[in-house]
Amino acid sequence: MLLVQPLPYAPLLNPCFYSETIMPEKNLAAAKKIKKWLETAKELENIRIAIQITRLTSIKSLCRDATDAQKFALHFAKRVQQEMSAMECPEDFLPEEWNLHKQVVAQAVVEMENYLQEPSSQTLLNLDKILREINKFQGDDYHRVHWTTVHFVRSGDLLKIKYAINCYCNPDYPLWAYKLAREYAEKYDSSYSSGLTPKSKPMLLEITEFWCQHYFEQSSKEKFPQLVD
Secondary structure, three states: OOOOOOOOOOOOOOOOOOOOOOHHHHHHHHHHHHHHHHHHHHHHHHOOOOOHHHHHHHHHHHHHHHHHHHHHHHHHHHHHHHHHHHHHOOOOOHHHHHHHHHHHHHHHHHHHHHHHHEEEEEEEHHHHHHHHHHHOOOOOEEEEEEEEEEOOOHHHHHHHHHEEEEEEEEEEOOHHHHHHHHHOOOOEOOOOOOOOOHOOOOOOOOHHHHHHHHOOOOOHHHOOOOOOO
């Protein structure tokens, strides 16, 4: 009598696990990084000391090419523009200077949009010109701090725009994307020191949301429902 050996039984997989196992390797790596940030956002609710900002260095590997970094830069340049538009003139600036800052940011956003639509050397020259204008606005207040020279800039908003523009004009775009994310998310709090603090949570979630939409065309809540309230 011929005995037939049954084929090995393959149990049904959890749908979420299955979707990750068949995901392209680069997207699986991205999912792990995004998931780590969401876990970090949860950690921020119950910390005694700031979490190191270097948790964001994985942004560098998410920038597969310059376009990834440039889209990230444009998104957060627009966020800076929105925040500045909603603000009254800060006490540190005269109204005329504040208006000039907002004009420079608006010009930078337009040029970044133009470059993504139709890359050209002229647009890069325009962005480089804006960088020089930003450097003038930031002044020349340099000090030696712990064996290094630190530039105390006048505007954190313009600093973010400078980092965003460098995602277009500098070949080391992953580094500048990281610097932009760092400047956007890092919040000093005397109770926690510097780094990622509870005040950083909304900004960290914004960064996470961008990359989730960018890679998976899903919100972080859709992609990681177990980690997002």
